[in-house]
Amino acid sequence: MASTQPSRLYEDLTGPEIGSTINKDTILLLPIGAVEQHGPHLPLSVDHVIAHETASAVIAECGETLDVWQLPTLSVSKSNEHAWSPGTLMLSADTMMRVLLDLARSAATSGAERLVLLNGHGGNTTLLNTALREIRLETGLKTFLMHPSLPPAYGGASPEEELGMGIHGGRDETSVFMHLRPDQVNLDLAERKVPEGLAENHHVKFGGSTSFGWLSNDFDAEGYIGDPTDANPELGRQLFESAVGTLSEAMAEIKTFDFGR
Numbered sequence: 001m002a003s004t005q006p007s008r009l010y011e012d013l014t015g016p017e018i019g020s021t022i023n024k025d026t027i028l029l030l031p032i033g034a035v036e037q038h039g040p041h042l043p044l045s046v047d048h049v050i051a052h053e054t055a056s057a058v059i060a061e062c063g064e065t066l067d068v069w070q071l072p073t074l075s076v077s078k079s080n081e082h083a084w085s086p087g088t089l090m091l092s093a094d095t096m097m098r099v100l101l102d103l104a105r106s107a108a109t110s111g112a113e114r115l116v117l118l119n120g121h122g123g124n125t126t127l128l129n130t131a132l133r134e135i136r137l138e139t140g141l142k143t144f145l146m147h148p149s150l151p152p153a154y155g156g157a158s159p160e161e162e163l164g165m166g167i168h169g170g171r172d173e174t175s176v177f178m179h180l181r182p183d184q185v186n187l188d189l190a191e192r193k194v195p196e197g198l199a200e201n202h203h204v205k206f207g208g209s210t211s212f213g214w215l216s217n218d219f220d221a222e223g224y225i226g227d228p229t230d231a232n233p234e235l236g237r238q239l240f241e242s243a244v245g246t247l248s249e250a251m252a253e254i255k256t257f258d259f260g261r
């Protein structure tokens with residue numbers, strides 16, 4: 001998104017400017033995406049485009065007032081549920097944890113004391129929640145995790161028409177991407193791919209009392225989960241803007257967060 005505001009990209013600063021610009025009241029924002037298959041209707045880039053654009057929009061909204069700086073987007077992450085598909089680039093779980101710890105350790109030398117992970121890929125969520133504590137213990141940083149939309153497997157909303165299973169490449173994600181990159185979506189290739197049988201379970205289901213390990217081709221050979229056929233850019237715009245509003249409000253709480261002390 002074009003912006004007339006001065007850059008708040010960490011990498012645009014010089015080394016000496018870090019010392020005079022970043023301090024204990026600065027919030028560092030690390031967008032985390034993925035490069036992984038999203039079915040035939042979407043490119044590999046979906047999660048990192050959404051994470052990057054959401055972070056940029058949040059910074060445009062509150063970067064000046066809350067002193068937020070945007071770290072370079074981590075574009076490749078833990079996508080092993082899509083490892084079966086050509087195109088997917090991934091880090092293993094232990095590599096990803098080491099990458100996060102190395103990034104946090106080096107970012108902490110800037111003098112900032114708060115690090116926010118903005119995650120666009122649901123497959124990272126469990127690991128990132130673990131990383132929050134690992135980073136806090138090792139570096140002393142106060143750590144936070146936010147999502148443009150909380151994945152349904154972690155209690156996030158998903159449309160009724162998708163039976164709560166718009167997990168990957170479904171209506172909402174496809175709509176947001178249509179809003180951001182309209183020329184890169186081919187809805188002619190999209191079909192309804194909802195694992196209807198799962199909806200009958202009371203416990204063993206996405207977001208149920210009992211979790212299960214899954215790969216994206218366990219449900220269907222094409223590896224997307226949801227119903228993108230009704231996706232549209234207007235819905236995408238609404239979801240995107242609502243997410244930016246919510247995350248900007250959360251950033252204001254992060255600014256002063258001190259464990260309730």
Ligand SMILES: [Zn+2]
Pocket residue numbers: 038046047120121168169173
């Ligand atoms: Zn995605």
